[in-house]
Amino acid sequence: MLTECLSKIIFNNMTFIVMIKYSKAVSKTECHVIVEQFFLRFYKFMLLQNVFDQTKEHIVINLALKSFFSSFFLLLLSLSFSFGISLFLFLLTLLPLCFQFLSFLLSFGLSFLSSLSISSLFHILSDKIFVAV
Structure with missing residues (x-):
């Protein structure tokens, strides 16, 4: 049973x-x-x-030590949690800078591609004009 x-x-x-x-x-x-x-x-x-421990004093001391270590562990846990939140918020403040950098790279890449396409278009047109003359 x-x-x-x-x-x-x-x-x-x-x-x-x-x-x-x-x-x-x-x-x-x-x-x-x-x-x-x-x-x-x-x-x-x-x-x-x-x-x-069969004496009450030892039991009280053991319980006090256990409660101290459990409260110390909770304090460490809360500190690590607050550190994690502050790190997350700091990374959120860096996010607009990352977006600005990505937008700069995107605009630079698009302008580079457009300049390549315009130069290739001029090259093709100049060949056509040369052939036509």
Whole structure:
């Protein structure tokens, strides 16, 4: 019955995240009872293995350190997000310069092509005029 109820257990920051799969054979209350029993057994096993600090001071210090590191991580995440936004806005300010450069290249290319076509047209016309004379 335990395998039918529990699909994933993640142990992180002394908190359990449980994804429960309900089947037709197991009711919701039975599943909750099984989950609670599993957690009690798991916690007793971890206490016997001395994984958890058994004094309250150590638990408070561990929780304070974990909250500090999580807040520090969130601060780094927000700073990187704001840096990314500022970089994006800076690139947006450079966009008109890129458009001006592209329009210059386009106009230069078009004028070059038009001068080539006019010179070739004059060359063809001069050949025709020379042949006609």
